[in-house]
Amino acid sequence: MEPEMDVDVQEPRGTKRPIDDEGPSHKPKKIRALDPDVVNKIAAGEIIVAPMHALKELIENAVDAGSTSLEILVKEGGLKLLQITDNGHGIDQDDLSILCERFTTSKLKEFEDLTSIATYGFRGEALASISHIAHLTVTTKTADSSCAWRAHYSDGILVPPKPGQSAAPKATAGRGGTQITVEDLFYNVPTRRRAFRSASEEYAKILDVVGRYAVHCSGVAFSCRKHGDAGVSISTAVASNTTDRIRQIHGSAVANELVEFNVKDEKLGFSSSGLATNANYHVKRTTILLFINHRSVESTAIKRAVEQTYSSFLPKGGHPFVYIDLEIEPHRLDVNVHPTKREVNFLNEDEIIEAICNNIRSKLAQVDSSRTFLTQTLLPSVQTLAPSNQDLETGPSAPKTPATSKKPYENNLVRTDSRVRKITSMLPPAMQMHQPTTTAGAETEPASQTVLDEGLHYETTDREPLKIALTSIKALRAAVRNSMHNSLTETIASHSYVGLVDEQRRIAAVQSGVKLYLIDYSMFCNELFYQIGLTDFGNFGTINLDPAPKLIDILRIAAEAEAETAQAQNNTNEEQQQIFVNAPEIIAKTLLERREMLSEYFSIHISDEGHLLTLPLLLKGYLPCLGKLPRFLLRLGPYIDWSSEQECFRTFLLELAAFYTPEQLPRPQSQQQDLGDSDTANQGDTGDAEDGYIQTRRAQMARMLEHVVFPALRARLVATTRLLRGVVEVADLKGLYRVFERC
Template structure:
């Protein structure tokens, strides 16, 4: 309706303006300062440094969300100051507004501890050198609170060393939205280590220790008497420290208000990293500046190859009268005068130093690719090993001449250019320990052990007593699985998420691997060879991800695995519920649980049939299942377990989560192997010794059939369709051997 033409339209009446409650104001302010555990730690470290501490110890639990404790040996806090310690705008750094122009400490507003007390349980143990004992105080919402009910709020005397120990527990307990966004405790702990690492580099004379609660050894530990290069070596590695360059730049006249000095450590042209490491301290305060970072990265544009990045540390000291530190709630940014001129002079000094130390660079190249992009050897095979007589390969390399090209780096004004000197060296020889020896005709692990006749395995699968089990064909033409056409935005988003989460190197291993053999079917372990490396993989985890992606690929257009005769849904769910004994965790009886699951599936049988080809008749018979991969038959002993899990494990209230969780359960059903504790529907249950022996033979033949499916159906399908996510690298892939490393072992013998 057009507001201009509608005569009955009335503008909304203004709402009254109300003053917010003090507790709400404080909680909003706390959210602006304490974003995550790492930002709280930064404030606490700066307080410790302001107190003159020479030793700082940090203890973390669950990424700082459960516990974040920092202990220092600074000057401590007087007992008389403890009652207002956690109130807003209480500070010892400022008395008038003009003090901001001369501020030389980290903190000055007095909001850090106040903010923490509003979003966590805060406690302080502190002792000054003049007091005979330490005092413990607890805070909530900026005020002192008793440690236990019935006690007074006064700080209690206790044992303690000189200095202060601040403990933050249950961070964001009263802000559930913020807490739910920080569930990845590993990432939060990495951020904490990153903050500590940067402060340890800038303060090499101060000891920093960081460890997880309950851990015996710290994850970060620096001594109290070291230099910046030594700290870089301990925290970033020798590869960074050995390529460090150092330069200092200043304005010239230290008496003017616009005076400044800077000290920079940065890597030369021989160091390359995938990501820029940039540490910026202005007046000893850790800050961020995208403008300065881009300018310093620009120095390397003509020096490093595309995609390579340097390490840079810059300590900038500016007259406090030229710096505005009060421009960001967390003091993450500062503004200062003549920023562009200062940045330009620093970049010019970096360029001059790089030109001085990089007159000649050496690039190594490989003339024959033998495969493998997952790992790069740190040591090239052309180097002579100490204490060894030259081998035949090394002698041939000397006769062939140099295998490296030198690129001189020339200076022209303030810009650099790389001049390529063409090398006409002979092709580099590929040595025995770098040759890939694979052939599809080679024997696998399975061929080295006696097995039953393959036809017996197939006959066994054909005569399985489980209803609806299709036969396994030994030879079949692989048919392309085309992606179904789907206009649902939820399905499209799930498909695009798979593409974005694809790990290129792991996917390349699967595409070009050579299958070696199955190590253990119960533990789902198999061996793959890729290039000169041997990998032990969890084929169960890979198969689950494959079937999930195949289900998403064929959404709405599944082939059907017909069950003849169709088993009753309720009976299958009863079998699974009895086996799982799920009634222990709920007040419902087993019969009520079964009825609820059956009702859920029956009420959605039209949707299940249309999208997933899971056909359930009106009288409760399971007529067909979705067939994800041609010639692959899932273990139908897992069918009751699969149908039971569809009730509680699938989110039926959200379209995207419904499709995602259903496909995950379907993929889990398709993973090879039996379900632990699941009754076997196709095997006899007699306990006689003859039947037990017969069951053992059937299990052996079934295991051989499963092995055949894994090798000849699953792994070829992974090679063709699986976009491996990075999560599989965590625990499901292990490199067990590398040919060059094995040669080194034999050379020592």
Template structure:
């Protein structure tokens, strides 16, 4: 039996093989080559860029600009790897302001295509023509020596890439059809045309008389270019955002409002002027729009971020399509919040396309609808003349403009969903009306905020809670700690205050920003630890009704969830307190609360966990009171909690304009402030106090004498929960999916 074959010897690869392998990492397809050439043109200060393509860029890819050009002495080394005019030292990457920096693009292209360069600088009387192969300057036809050849030409640079991947057959076979490759090229050109509004950009197919598929003029704004490139249907629905978000990130965005939707998410992302991709940010924005749009539809988003160069690592991928930047999770969360704020402010009006029925049609009567007038009906019921429908024909977007109806004030109590009317059809008079496509029953979602809820079908019988079984002295003491807002006593379960008589204003006057590092770190931790899926459930939920204990049923999409109101409100209260830090309004008591008595009441409760082995209750009450009085100045300044020198509480912080904390929560709140908070270190101290404030506002029971009413849950607390960023650690204990309409239909179909 023969032994194992001898090991293969290690040899250095031939330079040509190495360069072709490296070229395949940088240039995947014609669109990638064009991206590199476009960025070179923009780095050269071009104000006009013309692109010509044949066979999707595989046969010819030509780009001409009017930039600064290339010096004739630099042409011999132009296509050598790692030759560049934009970088001198590695440290320059921390302050790079240009698109290119590696010096690999032209070298890579020359190894997989025939490359020709014609260039002229402002101080040169003639242009120079040079041809390259495998990174080297080669003789032009009729020449014996490889040298640039003088020729006629305009200032700037013209680059021709011919027969791309002619020597990499496997890559060439893997290319898509020419039309598909052309659309990828078109997409790159369209994106750069929008972002570089001051540059005139054009794209056309090679051939006499071909019409430019993209043609923009220099000047204007990105919104103007979006109208030209992507169509008026997109441009008329844009919302503009220009703001600075977390960590000095300058955000410029044009996002469509909820009136616009399309089957494919168009996301244009530029970071420090560089066209990049960010799957995390894309998913976050797409999920953000989901509650505002019909199922399966997506928005248009143009987003340009400017970050300090030292916070961005552009040297991540050879194609430079991906970058990494510091504080990514926090910046994404801040961008999401800013876009959500803009969408909510623009969500008071929705436009819906309507179907016009023919005169005499019985379809409306059969559906139980009034017959539609000949023109689009407005919300007030009047009729208007139909607007002319024109088609904006570009290869990037070909969208038919439709007659529309604006329906204002459709939202009830902050409801963000709407009932979708029949889709547009506008048939000619000679054709019968088209029946609107029906929605599968398993996909139907109840969206009417005025619909009845689960609790309205039952009579709730109040039950005695554990905290209601204490003795009469304890009941009297607990009643004495019920807070009031203004002059309204809060001696029952969770009062709802009148906003008009009680403005929700900070106790200390104007809003303050104390700039505490601990608060900044805690806010960053909340953003970084948020679970986007559970957060989306709270953002789009519809209240159904209480189940048992503190469990509440809510609906999100076609799924039914069980939510622990106590845990959810605790987490929301912590985040809300963090947001209001040093700017809390105060809920004042109608009479001072004796802290000693309140703590003594708390120690008698089962939840306190006091046992015989612990110090006497009176001793604990005195210790807690002394501790809180010693911290009175800080508690008043930061948290609007006012303690007197003799140990009485005058006010507690407020988190909601229409809600004061349950009276039954006050004793345990004071006890836990004195026993559960680490008062020695700043960050644990702030975190502990904020967590106890959140617990103060958490309902301990629903529809019980000392609990929270279901009416307050539905109309005050759960609307507030829409801003909750659910943490990953507590998501499983807070929200549980109990049913899904689509899955239930599968069960019914088998029966």
């Protein structure tokens, strides 16, 4: 009998095998330092993700070198060949030996220099990373050199061009400047090289990068062509202005509809200029060329704000083209937050974005009259205004332009426009509160404007904004982002405010798309003010209290109210009553001991004598109910965890958000009488006086919700999963059509 053959049985794919042959061990594994070659390849994989990232680094280095002409040659989407030739200052021969070593740079000497970076590159990792994943050749000539020098690199060091030759740079013929040739990108990272689907797709991404810098870098000529092609894909001249460059790269359809905008704010330390398309141009996808301190970056917040700005000017589904050149004082900007420098962080982001969008909005409004379109009367009872001069010239018999596309089905139309009639204008006069009176042809200010601004006066201070880098605040912001609900956030970001439904239950109606929702605005406001507290931490405005009340007096008022409430519910004894008596002194002492922190981080200023001078202003135009102030201050004692920094900030901001949340208001007297509330109807003079105050607050709250709070929700809120409990869908247009089709 023949002996059985030994058969190697392969383990299933994905099975983890032990490192050694002794089998798995329960002992902790030894920590070892990675091989430098592995470290360098990991770093290279973070910085050079695709050929477009390698080209971006090379373009920035060339512009930093003072080049006025860049020639780019690409083969197979940059994977086979990526070559850039410039006419800049060149590289000294002595520096070629360390050119591709990591963290070798001429633009940064000390860590403090990061606060004043004015160049594109600064870390010295671009060429080093490329040399670890490609074959790199550098040919360079300086102005005082008699010849050019060519050097070959691999894994960050000089290597000979062929085996057996010297690795030292060799003299060669060449013109002034530098030519960098990158061949066989990702040759030693096969998994990443196989991930690229097509060379044409990668070449399109390269053209996008070149096009962005060609638009922005005035005084620099760009040309980019594919290897083997006679013509160039992109070509811009040195003397071309920005509009001409946009015309050459993005077409005349964009360039002919551009409007220029400029905005500057010395207090926020920024200036911005750019070009944006007007309302006559729109495409299916937003195109934003954003440069912050001349560095091409991406910003979801800016893109979202720009799209919201254009939503009032463009039809549904239309998107703009915008080029933004934003310059921020270097010490307010952190450029070292992303391996590819694709993102940056800067102070006062929300205020800067709002200023830019407001300027774009004003420019669009000025040219908005250039649009031409046909209109029809929406309601038979609405009288049209006198005909315009153009209508008189063309006459009523002017032929209409025939429709060129199929009319969309009615149940897919979104009928929301801030410029059309509000639904409240169709209600009976008794249900309208302080509606503005308008006359045809005259512009009037809403009457409720005086209710909102009465007694309020805003002043601008010279206080420099604080740069908050506390780990605790970053962790709290990250917690909000981690609990984000994407679809609800998009719904709130695209909603249109319909109206206030119930002030007592704090319910409002909003429309998003073709759906109508009822939302609990107390929950949404609470989350909004908490998030504002995190984003604006340490940089709040102030509400000055004049005359300044005594802190201990306010706390005693709150303690007495709490004691009366507890006594009415029979929930107190003598010991608890004594707690209410002693609580104001204890809390006042606690707040006085921490008044420096309260002043610096929360804009709550308390004088040496114990007077409350200011409160934080979270949202301009919104005034919280000062009747909630005593209870807010009283809760700063037992409900704040003063022992832990992160918990202290979290609990304090939660209490501040609760103080800012709109209060419950009783229903209007007419509604109470309709519901048979005889107690309210028989209140007498006292009830009339109280009702007068409540009516004023109701009118103020209605305007603040419509013009301040809900626009802030739309622009700033990151809706979290817990807010799903505060939203109810009550109708959608498609469902209503199904109902009416059955009738």
